[in-house]
Amino acid sequence: MSSGEVDISTPGGAGAQTRPRRHHFAFGDPLFRWFTIACAATVALAMFLLIGVLVKNSWLAIHVLGIKPLTHVAYNPDTNQYGALSSLFGTFLTTILAMLIAVPLALAIALLLVELVHPLVSRVVGTTIEMLAAVPSIIFGMWGIFIVVPLMQRHIEPWIQATPLGRLGIFGGSPVGVDVFTASIVLSLMILPFITAVSRDVLQMVPKVVKEAGYGMGSTTYEVMRKISMRYALAGIAGAVFLGLGRALGETMAVSMVIGANFFTIPHSLFQSGTTVSATLALNFPESQSKLETSSLIELALILFVITMVFQVVAQLWLARARRMTGSRA
Amino acid sequence: MTATTTDLSRCPMAPRSVRRRRLVNTVITTSSWIAAAIGIFVMGWIVVTVVVRGIGAWNVAFFTQLPPTGNDPGGGLANAIVGTLVITFGAAVVGLPLGFFGAIYLSEFGRAGRVATGIRAVTNIVLGVPSIVAGMFAYALLVLPSHHYSGFSASVALAFIMLPVMTRTAEDVLNLVPNELRESALAMGAPRWRATLGVVVKAARAGLITGAILAVVRVAGETAPLLFTALSSPYWLSGFFGPSGYFGGPTANLTKDIYDFSQQPYPHLIQLAWGGSLLIIVAVLGVNVVTRLLFQRGKEW
Numbered sequence: 001m002s003s004g005e006v007d008i009s010t011p012g013g014a015g016a017q018t019r020p021r022r023h024h025f026a027f028g029d030p031l032f033r034w035f036t037i038a039c040a041a042t043v044a045l046a047m048f049l050l051i052g053v054l055v056k057n058s059w060l061a062i063h064v065l066g067i068k069p070l071t072h073v074a075y076n077p078d079t080n081q082y083g084a085l086s087s088l089f090g091t092f093l094t095t096i097l098a099m100l101i102a103v104p105l106a107l108a109i110a111l112l113l114v115e116l117v118h119p120l121v122s123r124v125v126g127t128t129i130e131m132l133a134a135v136p137s138i139i140f141g142m143w144g145i146f147i148v149v150p151l152m153q154r155h156i157e158p159w160i161q162a163t164p165l166g167r168l169g170i171f172g173g174s175p176v177g178v179d180v181f182t183a184s185i186v187l188s189l190m191i192l193p194f195i196t197a198v199s200r201d202v203l204q205m206v207p208k209v210v211k212e213a214g215y216g217m218g219s220t221t222y223e224v225m226r227k228i229s230m231r232y233a234l235a236g237i238a239g240a241v242f243l244g245l246g247r248a249l250g251e252t253m254a255v256s257m258v259i260g261a262n263f264f265t266i267p268h269s270l271f272q273s274g275t276t277v278s279a280t281l282a283l284n285f286p287e288s289q290s291k292l293e294t295s296s297l298i299e300l301a302l303i304l305f306v307i308t309m310v311f312q313v314v315a316q317l318w319l320a321r322a323r324r325m326t327g328s329r330a
Numbered sequence: 331m332t333a334t335t336t337d338l339s340r341c342p343m344a345p346r347s348v349r350r351r352r353l354v355n356t357v358i359t360t361s362s363w364i365a366a367a368i369g370i371f372v373m374g375w376i377v378v379t380v381v382v383r384g385i386g387a388w389n390v391a392f393f394t395q396l397p398p399t400g401n402d403p404g405g406g407l408a409n410a411i412v413g414t415l416v417i418t419f420g421a422a423v424v425g426l427p428l429g430f431f432g433a434i435y436l437s438e439f440g441r442a443g444r445v446a447t448g449i450r451a452v453t454n455i456v457l458g459v460p461s462i463v464a465g466m467f468a469y470a471l472l473v474l475p476s477h478h479y480s481g482f483s484a485s486v487a488l489a490f491i492m493l494p495v496m497t498r499t500a501e502d503v504l505n506l507v508p509n510e511l512r513e514s515a516l517a518m519g520a521p522r523w524r525a526t527l528g529v530v531v532k533a534a535r536a537g538l539i540t541g542a543i544l545a546v547v548r549v550a551g552e553t554a555p556l557l558f559t560a561l562s563s564p565y566w567l568s569g570f571f572g573p574s575g576y577f578g579g580p581t582a583n584l585t586k587d588i589y590d591f592s593q594q595p596y597p598h599l600i601q602l603a604w605g606g607s608l609l610i611i612v613a614v615l616g617v618n619v620v621t622r623l624l625f626q627r628g629k630e631w
Contacts, residue, residue, distance in 0.1 A: 032523035036435035037445075039428045043493055044452045050459070050467045050490075057470045108358075108365035116359055127622070129369045134618050135376060135611065136551025137461075138585050142592055142607050143376045146383075146600075189372050196369070220355035243458075250460020252554040253589065278462045282557055285466075301466040305459060312458035316451065 050305070058299035064292060069299065075264040075280065077289060082296040084277070084303065086264040090180065091276040091304075093267075094255060095248040097184035098191060103241055105188075106195035111225050113196075114203045126200065133193035141257035144186045145178075149258055152185075153177030157271055173269040176260070181270040183259035187248055195244040202236025202322055203229050236322030242315030246308045252278035277304045377615070380607050387605025397564055397587065403598045407606050409566045413481060413582040416567060417560055418550045420485030420576070421492055425549075426542050428489075429496025436497070437504035438512075438526050450501075457494040464490045465555035473559060481567065481581030484560035488549040495545040503537030504530060540625040547617045551610050553585035562586040584610060 061069070065082055072083030109129060113122045157175030165171055206229045214224040230237065260273025261283050267274045275283075277300055288294045391406045398405030432449070440446025468487035473479055507530050515525035531538065561580035573579040584606045591603035 028524075029522045032526070033435075033439055036431045036439060039431035040433075040435040040440070040446075040449050040497070042428050043432060043456055043497060044449055046490055046493065047452055047456050047459075049471070050463075053467060053470045054463075057474065105365045105368065108362035109369055111358070112362040112366050116362065125366055125370065128373055129366070131615060131618060132369060132373045132376075134548070134614055135373075136553070136585070136614060138551065138553040138588055139376065139380060139607050139611055142588065142603065143379055145592065147375075147379055192369060220351055222355040222358040223351065225358075246458045250458075250462065252460065252462040257589075257592070278460060278554070281462055281466065282554060285469075285558055286561070298466060298470060301463050305463045308458050308460055308463075309455055312455050315458075316454050 051302075054298055054302040054305065058295050058302050060292060061295035061299040065296060069296060073264060073266055075284075077284075077293040080292070082293070083264065084280075084296075084300055086266060087275050087277045087280040087300065088303070089266050090259065090274040091249055091278070091307075093180060093274070094184045094187055094259070094276055095245060097180070097270075098187035098248050099241070099245060101185065101188035102192045102195055102244060106192055106199055106240075106244075107237070109192075109196045110199040110203050111221075113200050114229075115221055115225060126197075129193050129196055131193075132189070133197070137190070137251065137253040140186055140190055140254035144182065144254050144258040148186060149177040149182055151177075152179075152182045157181070161271075169268065170270050173271045175271050176273060178258055178260040178273055179271050180259060180267055180274045183255050183274075183276075184270075186254050186258055187251055190251060190254060191244040191248050194247055195240050198240035198243055198319075199233075199237050202233040202240065205236070205322075206232045232325075233322065235318050235325060239315045239319030239322055242311050242318060246311040246315060249308050249311065250278055250304060252282050255279055256282045277301075377611065380604065380611050383601075384604040384606075384608025387601045388608065392602070392605050396566070397582075397591075397602065398598065399564065401596065405602070407584060407587055407602060407609075409563070409582040410584045410587045410606065411609070413560065413563070413567050414550065414584040416576060417481050417484045417488065417556070417581060417583055418546060420482065421488035421549055422542075422546050424485065425489035425492030426496055426545065429493050429545070430500050430538070430542070432493075432497045433500030433504060434526060434531070436501045438522075438530065453494045453497050456490070457498065459491075460554075461487075461491055461552050462554040462557070464488075465558050468555065469558040478573075478578065479559060479561040479580045480578060481560050481576045481583075484556050484581065484583070487555035487559050488552060491552065491555065492545050492549050495548060496542060499541030499545065500538055503534045503541055506537065507533045536625045540621050543617060543621045547614050551585065551614050553589055556583055556586050557589075560586065562590060 061082070069082050069084040070088075071085065072081060073085045074081045074083045075086065109125075113126050117125070153175050154177075157171075157177070160166055160171055161175065210228055210232060211224050214228045219227070255276055256279035259275060259279055261275050261279045263273040263275055264280075265272075265274070281297055281301055281304075285294070285297050288297060389406075391404055392408075393406060393411065394408050395404070395406035396409055397407060432453075436446050436450060440449065464487045467490065468483045472483040472486060511529055511533055512525055515529040516522070520528065560583050563574065563580040563582040565574045565582070567574060567576060567581055569575040569578075571578045574581075588603045588606040588610070591599040591606075594600065
């Protein structure tokens with residue numbers, strides 16, 4: 001304390017103190033800068049390492065099986081069949097169904113949060129729904145297999161079959177509960193909070209003036225939402241949808257627990273068990289016996305990575321466009 | 331005459347029945363209330379289910395004993411609790427500092443430059459990598475060459491998931507720090523690194539801590555990346571190398587135990603699985619709520 005005062009009051013002392021210090025710290029800045037660059041670069045390094053490692057380990061399968069997995073349904077290591085079509089079909093089917101349920105729900109909730117309720121209520125409701133995103137996949141799986149599956153099997157699926165809808169082929173067969181339908185519903189609830197949060201954020205970026213102009217013209221809340229906000233935030237909402245899509249494609253635990261898994265067929269009915277890429281990986285990989293099977297499953301993981309990467313890139317492009325159009329950085 | 335009326339009805343400004351428009355509006359607003367109610371109801375349903383089914387499993391044995399072997403009732407998940415803590419800690423030690431300093435580069439040095447934009451894009455892609463693919467990556471990278479599963483490989487998989495989460499949230503928080511703070515620190519003659527760590531980071535610490543905690547909690551509940559890496563083990567984690575060490579062999583963890591026990595036909599194992607689920611949901615949701623309440627300030631500048 002007192003020595004500091006002395007330094008400042010006597011010019012000679014201060015100069016003598018700062019000169020060596022400044023010299024010493026001259027290395028500090030470049031060093032710090034390069035250190036942070038190195039840290040930032042690890043994520044890129046990790047991704048290239050991931051691609052490299054997955055390609056290297058699936059090389060055997062790519063070499064031996066060629067494109068056969070992409071054209072064959074059956075997966076049976078005992079007979080050397082490594083078809084991936086049933087898994088891919090299941091992944092896309094559950095994802096599309098989950099999106100069909102989750103997107104309208106998420107948009108409706110976002111409308112409520114942005115336009116209809118008091119900001120305080122909006123915050124409480126919004127946080128509760130965000131909490132749904134924090135619930136781990138395995139918990140959804142436990143809830144799904146012990147609560148939702150019996151409910152589906154005993155009540156909801158027989159009920160659907162009793163209605164005129166039941167005559168449709170897609171609701172045929174005996175209700176088992178562990179099926180594509182249940183998996184899609186659980187999946188939709190898992191991605192709901194993500195789509196809701198992002199659409200709420202982009203809808204909030206719509207300038208007030210634009211909406212007020214709509215209200216001033218005598219539009220109803222729905223009309224302002226539909227014809228002004230949604231149009232203004234369209235790119236952002238598309239980004240939100242693709243983000244949800246990417247999540248749904250890779251979701252593993254809950255889906256593998258309720259879809260029945262290891263049924264390598266193309267299901268004719270939604271009430272039939274099936275499998276997805278991630279469920280196939282989760283259930284077969286730890287038990288894989290031969291090098292070829294391991295390799296073919298790593299190839300499946302690589303395919304899943306490429307698919308989600310494509311959707312992620314599309315989502316980012318749309319969101320970036322939304323940001324440019326609305327001129328916000330949020 | 332008729333042609334004009336048809337044209338008019340197609341025109342966006344065509345007069346429409348006010349009653350109909352009001353009805354549509356009511357239907358849509360009501361359904362958005364219903365949608366929110368569904369979301370909240372599901373959240374409540376899951377929490378209540380886990381609490382009701384899991385609370386019965388919580389006793390002293392649950393927190394202190396090894397899982398039962400075979401048909402014996404009793405036992406606990408103590409080794410899995412320890413394993414999950416160790417694996418998550420290992421992931422945090424790697425993932426958090428890398429994400430933190432990476433974010434400093436993006437927000438303080440890289441900004442809108444080409445390198446930073448590229449790294450940001452890659453970060454977003456890694457953010458979207460399915461967790462099971464991250465597990466497969468750690469398996470192919472560490473388990474295959476070393477010929478044994480390990481808790482360490484699980485930590486690597488989790489760090490891979492944690493890294494982009496931490497980078498993105500930390501960058502967002504650092505970007506909220508007003509530029510005046512940086513400028514005044516530099517004007518005082520502070521070198522860049524001191525201005526960053528002593529002023530910018532200090533100003534943003536509430537948000538950074540929140541981000542770090544949420545990133546850790548998020549991976550703590552992961553299961554898929556552990557399936558091919560930590561596997562599971564009926565034994566205590568002991569030491570580092572050796573067959574039941576962190577680097578040397580399968581490591582017990584909560585989520586994989588929940589998954590395994592839920593597939594068993596024995597009620598007492600399923601009970602344990604619910605007990606584990608309760609512990610995870612209490613930890614994850616509890617930490618989420620508490621950090622949000624404590625550090626909410628960090629969000630509003």
